[in-house]
Amino acid sequence: MNLTPHFTLAELTASNKARSLGIDNTPAPELLPRLVRTAEMLERIRATLGVPVLVTSGYRCPALNRAVGGVATSDHTQGHAADFVAPRFGPPAQIAKSLAPLVDLLGIGQLIYEHFGGKAWVHVSTHTPEKPANRVITLTSSGASLGIQP
Numbered sequence: 001m002n003l004t005p006h007f008t009l010a011e012l013t014a015s016n017k018a019r020s021l022g023i024d025n026t027p028a029p030e031l032l033p034r035l036v037r038t039a040e041m042l043e044r045i046r047a048t049l050g051v052p053v054l055v056t057s058g059y060r061c062p063a064l065n066r067a068v069g070g071v072a073t074s075d076h077t078q079g080h081a082a083d084f085v086a087p088r089f090g091p092p093a094q095i096a097k098s099l100a101p102l103v104d105l106l107g108i109g110q111l112i113y114e115h116f117g118g119k120a121w122v123h124v125s126t127h128t129p130e131k132p133a134n135r136v137i138t139l140t141s142s143g144a145s146l147g148i149q150p
């Protein structure tokens, strides 16, 4: 099922972890409009970067979110968020730096550059955090910092 021209529901719910643990990561029907909004945000990002965007984690049901160690309030469990890479554009730090000045234009509520132990990706959410300062942040094993900090 296509959510938008370039993003399918299958892409936004796929999870090796869910498969390996036998977790059914099918979202409740009422979450579908949110997933469409998330896919629409990804379309704008894709058009801006000019290359394919590969979603590494989209919707996570609560059981999957726990299994991957996500915080309980994660926007992933609400259908608002997606993690992605875009190797043809460049490394995630470069993607995050390019998108940071465009969050309003692209309808990105929150942009997080995440890098943990050699793995890095970009997290985007349609949901805007309560504290405006948290809108563009970097998350690593040593914690959160404001802005994009490679």
Ligand SMILES: [Zn+2]
Pocket: 076, 081, 082, 083, 123, 124
């Ligand atoms: Zn994420």
